[in-house]
Amino acid sequence: MSQFFIHRPVFAWVIALFIILFGCISIPKLPISRYPSVAPPTVSIMATYPGASPKEMNDGVLSLIEGELSNVKNLMYFESSADNSGSASITATFKPGTDSDLAQVDVQNQLKAVESRLPQVVRQSGLSVESATSNFLMIVGLKSDDNRFDEIALNDYLARNIVDELRRIEGVGRVQSFGAEKAMRIWIDPSKLNSLGLTMNDVSQAITQQNTQIAPGSIGAAPTVLGQRVTVPLTVQGQLTSVEEFSNIILRANNNGSKVVLSDVARVEIGSQSYGYLNRENGKTATAAAIQLTPGANAVKTADAVQKRLAELSQSLPAGMTYSIPFNTAPFVKVSINKVVHTLVEAMVLVFFVMFLFLQNIRYTLIPAIVAPIALLGTFTVMLLTGFSINVLTMFGMVLAIGIIVDDAIVVVENVERLMSEKGLSPKEATSKAMKEITGAIIGITLVLTAVFIPMAFASDSVGAIYKQFTLSMAVSILFSAFLALTLTPALCATLLKPVNANHHEQTRFAKWFNRGFNRMNNRYESQVNVLVNRKGRMMLVFVFLCAILVLVYRQLPSSFLPEEDQGYFITNIQLPADATTVRTLDVVKKFEQHALSRPAIESTMTVIGFGFSGSGTNTAQSFTTLKDWETRNDTSTLDELKLAEEAMADVTEGTVMHMLPPSIDELGTSSDITFFLQDRGNQGYEALKAAEAKMLELANNSKSLSDAYSDGLPAGTSIHLDIDRQKAEALGVSFTNISETLSTAIGSLYINDFPNKGRMQQVIMQADASSRMQIEDVLKLYVRNINGGMVPLSEIVTPIWSESAPQFIRFQGYPAVRISGSAASGVSSGEAMAEIEKMAKQLPSGFTIAWTGQALQELHSAKQAPMLMALSMFVVFLVLAALYESWAIPLSVMLVVPLGLLGAVLAIVVRDMPNDVFFKVGMITVIGLSAKNAILIVEFAKQLREQGNGLVQSAVQAAKLRLRPILMTSLAFGLGVMPLMLAEGASAETQRAIGTGVFGGMVSATLLAIYFVPAFFVFVMSIQERLKSWQQTNKKSPMQLEG
Template sequence: MFSVTFIKRPILAMVISLLIIIGGLVSMVVLPIQEFPDVVPPTVQVSATYTGANAYAVEESVTRPLEDKLNGVQGSIYIDSSSTSAGQSVITVYFQPGYDLDIAAVDVQNKVSMAEPSLPAEVKQQGVIVDKMSPSIVCMVTLNGDERYDDAFLSNFININVIDELRRIPGVGKADNMGEKKYSMRIWLNPDKIYALNLTPEDIINAVKSQNKQAAVGKIGSSPTFRDQQIEYVLTAEGRLTQVDEFEEIVIKYKDDGSLVYLRDVARVELGAEKYDWNAILNKNPTGLIGIYQLAGSNALEIRKAVGKVMEKVESRFPEGISYSIPYDTTKYVNVAIDNVVNNLFTAILLVIIIIYIFLQSWRPTVIAAVAIPVSLIGAFGAMYLAPGFSINFLTLFGLILAIGIVVDDVILVVENVEVIMYKEPNLTMPQVVKKSMIELIGPIISTTLVLVAVFIPVSLMPGITGSLYQQFALTISFAVMVSSLNALTLSPAIAAIIIKRRKKDEKIFVGFTLFEKGFNWLTDLYTAFITLLVKGRYAVLLLFFGLLGVIYYMFSTTPTGFVPAEDKGLMMVAVNLKPGSSIERTVDVRKEVEDIVARIPGVADVIVIDGYNIITSTLDGSAGAMFLTLEHWNERTAPGMDVNSIISQVFVKTAHISDATVAAF
């Protein structure tokens, strides 16, 4: 018989359990840590910029040709797109859950390549970007400077010195310079002067292009040449212009009298930003802002730690007066919540052990049952690692908490049956007692395991997002139950044969156990009398049963539904949307009013603002603004009215008088 082998060879049983524990411990380190399982369909984003075009022109000349080719890409379920007056086209392709994101990105890139010939030259010059979309933001890093540094300097400093370091962090899907103001030479034409000189803007553009370029001017003395040529010269010439005065010296026109018209004669040249479509603000001060997004399946906590280390390293290169901060951090809640779940896990283990000890009234069988708990739970992590897409999250940890009471059932069955046979047949040795017990129990242990697994496996087969959400919960319990069944057939009988001993006839029983037995017998008698009464009034019980079914149905119908419970994560967002077509200047004015209100609400610690950013569509929109609020620590918000739901309600109430915009907090 299977278990007899391990009764005779207990070291083999222990080695198997140790291997299970080692594999589980290694898996615990490797498995990604998340708040919830990945339920968002894999997405690929296609973005392009048509500078100077309005939303209709972007839609007709960029978005539609791309959509025509992307429609029906293998594995996709639907596509959405956005064309903005900032000249930006964003198309998001959603794929079936579980579809390989790398393959999806390659398929989308191939379709985009087919559409590129039909796009405007200005769009092809800037490029069409295909990127694996990362909807989960880990944190936001800000660069803050004193009065010597404006937002343009901070934004460009990020591009040159910081953002590449962050993009190289394993698991980072995207590091986005939000509110980016890339340096650019801006040329303000004087219409009266260019008209008087019979010039057009196109003439000036062509002059700038022809005189501001990197030219390959060749070599002198390169082959083929004279046989006595001794030296070869590589010619170099001044490349692209970099200073304002260099641009001002660009020749625009040659007059008939031999005089020259320079760019400074018809225009004002200044160093500015490539675009002013969005701004980044931290607590009412201009800032450089980086959004860190994680790839699907990566560990958010490890990414956050790596971001902190990278920023500490690059801080040594910061000029005087510049510092960094991470005011928006989504991992704080995950850290606190998972710590709470882990504490509850250990509390549940302790309670189970205490209850087992009270009922079995001996430390020997209690040790056997207690050993089964860590072996089963840690072994479940090893199975989670082997299963694709699993992570350590609230649902898997919740499944382990529920499994604590289940994984000890088989072990309790083993030790209880051993003690029964031990006293029924006192002539048998302990290995013989355990062997006879396992012969009786091997069938029930396997059957109960299969029944439990049969209960949870169908939950993992549910389709759609619901199935993706609860799959890991159901399978985690199944993994723990299967490991506990293996443990009950191997390690538990091996240890039972070693440590369980018969009690001596004159051995005293602890007085607490005696009192517990009396109390438990009293409860048993009371329960028996109650059941007898119910049997006599069985028709009333049946009527009560159907009445309770009606109450349950009513409560099920009237109770509000939701995808996941709303939690106070210490973070919230505020969207400010003006009428379509509103200028960025008007948006800034309204945003400042909203920001003043929000910043004064008790419990709000930091306010990050992005002007010109639509938080719903994740696109540039001059008539929209987004705010990312970090609340004070939970320990500092214990007073009534300082939880996140109360603060959200205050935002709605205190901004209700603003008629120029719709303000939504969530």
């Protein structure tokens, strides 16, 4: 093939230009994200039951729905939660690769089967099924700097004009509004109600009857009588539209002509549909809505679309109202990608510098400089065709590939230059001869470097998605590089290069100095290799010793999943005792805001009181604190600010304040903490579960491997159990239905129906006025009507009992559970911390067990797959080499060098005190291919020399000497190309260091050790093979020869 393109260089350029064209078209079309969709898809079910306790939600709603989830296909696990806010959720997690849309439809179908068994209030309030990631992409909101609009007005405008618009944006899975639109609120005065002999049920029935839609039809509508010439529609005001009209609803008409209207017993206003949240942006009242992505959505594209749509909608905002985006995770994605692109450019510059250093000719350097970008552009085209995105994984693959894709071009150019210099050949003749010599080596190297990544395609779960993204970009880049090395590179060599003489490198003083020094080094190297090869037995003993060190050190490496990055924000969770009101929670929030806003590195803080990832309630708050841009912080990291916040809030005694970094991958949880569920599989009850939780927390907080272990849920609190004397109620003629309806309406709330308000249907909600439901005595003063029409106070039939209760019910896989989170102690990896937690779990009482979820579960899967993947990669490379060389011995001499490369990778991360995480594992598999590559360059030439009749030792030594220059050149180019990763700073620096350090260390050892060990391996293996062949030939002599 190469000979064809040497004589047809225009043809080679045409192919290259097509690759450039398709690559340039593909790049703008590729989606951009920090990570690809690596998390298993999830579907969430949300239910609302105003006034219901967590137990009632759990027993009457969640347990029924969970019973149907077993019929859902590809379900991996599910968890559910219900709290005192009257809301509940079930999150179903599916196997990786499951279509999230189909999963959502499947869940909706199962939900319909059980919907009729759910309480009417739950069905009336609505059940929602959404497919969205667990973390927030961004928080948007409205504010009024001049206080022209209060929070109710801001929330109503947000619900009417903003939320639905955002939901329609591609990539938005859920818009969770921390606020509610307006509603007609009927605030009942129970004492006035009782004095007039009315009940809550009387009021709700009157509103239902007098606020209803009517369709009166038309006069003269078909069928008509003969001669009817006109049809006229009739209109009747059925639904009420104003506070005044609702206030005049007639509750009772007296015999004397007087009447009782709603305003006689209630305060009517247009208020908020709910009062569960209080939002604050930088210490001021605001409103907010959190945007969550659909699984697999493009974060950057979605965030840009949201910002664009908000800018368009802002043109219609009333005067005095502005929109804001106080929290946005997309900038970190953009900065991360830009950083990696910057690293890619740095790597290319360093690689081309090394080429010029060794080749010492601008024309020789220009050829690899032309070929490398074309190979990368071809990779972008394949990425578009396979549905991949531009993310840190694919870009990391390209950064590593830079040092590899120039190798093929360097090998070609260096060999052409050597033949022109030594043989005096013309560029075309030298290129033709060079390609005959090195085509096999190029094909072999390419097959090895691509084959090493094949096993990664079989990895599953989130780890598999990470491996596939990384390896595709590397493998495709390498394949394009090899293709161009056999097509465009020889065409360029034949046309661009000029004939040279043997002394062409001696033209400059630096060139003379460099080449003399390199030749002296090469001669010494030849002598050293000659000595070592003749002592191959000792070399093999040293090799075994180094392998033992590798195994010993690797086993001691702390394990982890992904490095924690400075993503530019941290999360604060505030929890007060279960009986705390919003006022008490707000006091703690203000203390945190005072600290955060005083810090020069902090840009903004957004707090939602009443919401928390662990559960909702008036005693909870969640803050999202965003730092300024990485370049303007004066080396202050997010972790530094988090620790300062911990110190500032350490003296808070009213509750617990936890500060957390976000997870490495947003889709795998809401924080970087290690999270697991403690399950009560023996159904031993709430008290036993809390006792097991207390024991687990005690063990965790006394362990040196863990730090800040805590119950990731709402704290236990007091409740008042209303003990209804059913026999006495029956004797007094009071039905249980009347009692329950009175309580749920007065203390909870009752959604009656809707009314039209400025073009939007909004709810009519009835509830006792605030002053009538603050104390238990207020509850006992409520009245119910008996069958005789008399009024009976609840105090006659209800006894309040104070008790401790669960403010939240959590279930995992259908079993009662509690969620526990914590972090690894300083100097301890997450893998070590998880191993310690599993040891602690064995000390729990029988019937209790732990279950991993989120990022921790994926880390376990990663740790289990890595050894198999590395072993499989080595085996695949061995098989490819065996097929290529039609030999079992030659591949063995190549594969023996792999442990030497892995040793350098392991020692490098030990020196830098880094864990064995996913990126290091990817790096190790890369090192396997790179180690084999260097060995192939020597073994390929040694094999050719041996076949030409040279001695075994002479062949190995001569091959090592001839290939030292390209080996050092390609290795130095690759090493310098990786160095920007290893020394990265700023955004995404931890991830770059994680992959760069191991690969750089592996490349160093695979080069410095391989150039001495590979000749010895070749001689050792081939001598055994030749002895075996000789022995076989001796034993296969014919009987005639044996008789002779």
